Amino acid sequence: MKILVPIKRVVDYNIQVHPTADGKAVDISGLKMSPNPFDENAIEEAIRLKEAGTASEVVMVSFGTESNHDVLRHGLAMGADRAILVKTDKTLGSLGIAKLLKALIEKEAPNLVLMGKQSVDDDAGQAPQMLAGLLGWAQGTFVSQLTIENQTAHVVREVDGGTESLSLKLPAVISADLRLNAPRFVKLPNLMMAKKKPIESIEAETLLPLKDLKVKTIAVEYPASRGPAKILNSVDELINALKNEAGVL
């Protein structure tokens, strides 16, 4: 079984981002970039399936420029077999990514696509479902447990107020929740070894003519601020404030 894992390069989740001076975009210049955390869960799961003998090959793909080599090397160091960089400097949006992935999947023919449930920059959470829809494949979203047997993936999904178990016919697209696993740390020797693993480059336009985004960002701002808290001195003061000032008790 071959597994394809898309990986996105995003601003490290520990870093505070700001709007650009003109208030029309997010200023990410010079910020530390990292693999999208949910994508790391997807890679980890794919590698575990390979280690268990369920999968035979783990292929990673990232969309962007040469700078995406760092996140691909990270995944290779975790244990993926090879990587593909689909080169474009366009902003693609979830639908654009899903369409490019579909075109790549027609060439690579994986049995399973494992990807993060959302990226921590746009927080859209759409690409896996869109890809599954375009391919007409089964989808398992927000997955926290995965087992595969006889051409079927059994998944446990994190849903509002509990969990849900589904069985999915393969091929399928599965999106990883943080609880799926704890991604392994990359050790230096693995990082050195990963340098020998191949990264293939494909021009995005050779897969698919790219269209302009239909959804445009016209402003980026800080959220309406609240707080800081009025510091009270006792539980009595708090109860009084909640009852008589805020009216919520």
Place this chain on the structure above:
Amino acid sequence: MSILILADHNGHSLKISTRQAVTAAKLLGDETHLLLVGANLDELIEEARQLSGVSKVLVADAPHLIHAVAEDIAPLITCIAASYRTIFGGHSSFTRDVLPRVAAMTDVSMISDVIEILDYRTFKRPIYAGNLVSTVQSDDPIQVLTIRGSRYKPSELNPANTADVERIEVPAQGLQLATWQSETKQSSDRPELANARIVISGGRSLGSQEKFQATLGPLAEKLNAAIGASRAAVDAGYAPNDAQVGQTGTQVAPDLYIAFGISGSIQHTAGIKDSKVIVAVNLDPDAPIFQIADYGLVADLFDVIPQLTNAV
């Protein structure tokens, strides 16, 4: 222009996020249709047609849709998508699963997690875990959205409102790409985290699973509050996964949110920012949670909680 809302329900009643979506729909167009998908929907149809603001209830009712999956729901919507300018739902795990698939099959983009409607194609939504808000505008012919409901009052039932009911065509059987097996629901008589009027949450300083329950339980009982937890408390095993409040857990917007011993990581505060009133109780006066709370007590939660429990 007509608006289609994909209803989220539990088989017997509509989720509050759907009723909030009905209210939000008034800002998007003039005719709101509500789509119900499931089996044995008579009870739900009665509720849906009385919802103030709904002009038509579309029904996909068939035995094989009892635990309908996205693979089978999406084609039901794409068949009728061309009649609508907006197709959306409240922001829930159900709509977040189904609607992106609908958008892709309709060849349009999607805008998730809308927090403010500026006009029918211009919206505000949080990015970077709620640290920034972006305003986006769509040129697509159909807008597919999820809308975070906390800003919109749930639409009320009005017996005088009797929307038309129209059954839509349903294939004789499902695609069988995905099959529902089972579910686990948080077993609690208390209100659901996402819908509770009061939420009290605990952090890792509660110390253990036993102390977490023993300390927060009686207060939750008295306030009829849902119990939430920080990611750290969940990771430490003090509280179940589905209790996690935050951007990566459940986003809440109660009238009153009380955080006990939670420092206030970015991802936690992003999930509570829409609460009406936030109270923080923490021993550390520099905890970031105090920067976004309305009221703070710099005190030991083990002193504060019993006092509060006795006093309310």
